[in-house]
Amino acid sequence: MENGKCQAPETRMPPGYSVFLTLMPTLRTAVAFQALMGATVCVITAVILARFFDYWSALLAAVLMAFDLASVATGASIIAEQLFQLVLAAVILLVARMILVAGKSRIIPLAIATSVLLALAIMIRPTGIFVPFAVGATILVLPISWRTRLSLILIVSFLPAAAVIGWTARNVSCCHVRTIATSGANDLYRFKAAAVVAFAEHESFIVAQHQLEHALPPHVSPDNDPAEVERRAIQIFRERPIALAAVTAEGVGVLLFAPAGSSLSRMLGLQWRAPNPGFPKDDIQPVLSSLSSDPSMLAVVVFQIAQCILVAGGIIFALINVRAMSTAKRELVLLCALMAMVLLAPNAGGSAKSRMRTHAEPAMVVLAAIGLRRAFGGSHFEYN
Secondary structure (H helix, E strand, C coil), rough: ECEECCCCCCCCCHHHHHHHHHCCCHHHHHHHHHHHHHHHHHHHHHCCCCHHCHHHHHHHHHHHCCCCCHHHHHHHCCCCCHHHHHHHHHHHHHHHHHHHHHCCCCCHHHHHHHHHHHHHHHHCCCCHHHHHHHHHHHHCCCCCCCHHHHHHHHHHHHHHHHHHHHHHHHHHHHHHHCCCCCCHHHHHHHHHHHHHHHHHHHCHHHHHCCCCCCCCCCCCCCCCCCHHHHHHHHHHHHHCHHCCCCCCCCHHHHHHHHCHHHCCCCCCCCCCCCCCCCCCCCCHHHHHHHHHHCCCHHHHHHHHHHHHHHHHHHHHHHHHHHCCCCHHHHHHHHHHHHHHHHHHHHHHCCCCHHHHHHHHHHHHHHHHHHHHHHHHHHHHHCCC
């Protein structure tokens, strides 16, 4: 609804975040609630670590989460990342609880609650569609009977599947679009495929993006024919496998280590703005030059990169030492590792940004706290 008139039905994204905003009296209230969500995520990561390890690990996880400036910046913006992150953190908490009570009757209500949250995640961000696979894989290794495992997988999968089928049916009925969200096709073609073309043809990203735009027939766009747009993007990937691998590797690096930029600068009241905002950087030199003229923003960027390296190191240390852990703790590590993978992998490519790392940040912080506590706790910290 705009100016009292109904606009075209929204198919670009599911309605979860829009519903959240309609419940808020003002945008300031929405940002305030998002700040509360961010604090809640810190508490959730601490609770998970306290139940599986010790209070020092819990404190470390909370501190790492609280000082994740990319999450802070997204929480201060009108975008769905903070709500999505909270729901995903709650999923980890519930599945972690399922791990602890495996074999008991209390596991069924936990599975039902997990199913509700998984459906909600999909309704907020389409990439939530991959999270049930991580949860299902974790359930498969729980020390329970196969009958119980399959029952739990059916329970946690039912509502997410219903959400996907229901909203896709809505899009088909109103717009003849056979997908839950057309944003996936847009991202695949205008960003991931454009980045591959730019790398393969030694062009700038913007030139490659315009080239792909003009290659589409007049009646084809991600909004009205996402299947055709996705087909063209996949064809580009097949024709340029080396460029695809290179762009994907670069995207993984961006997701893991790139600092928040302009949005964080605005939030902190700094004057710095990223050159060519909203697009992948064809040349890092303008960014470095602009940072060198703003020492405050340079310090913020260095801090973020250092924290990202610390988190990555903690994750590696946790995975290296996973065999020394008890069964329940190995299952927690598996859950968090799979969650991080399914949330980061779809975003690796030309559209990768630091805010997309926030989706996986709770899972990554849990893993990092486990690894760092072991690395610095020495003989005083035991995995078993």
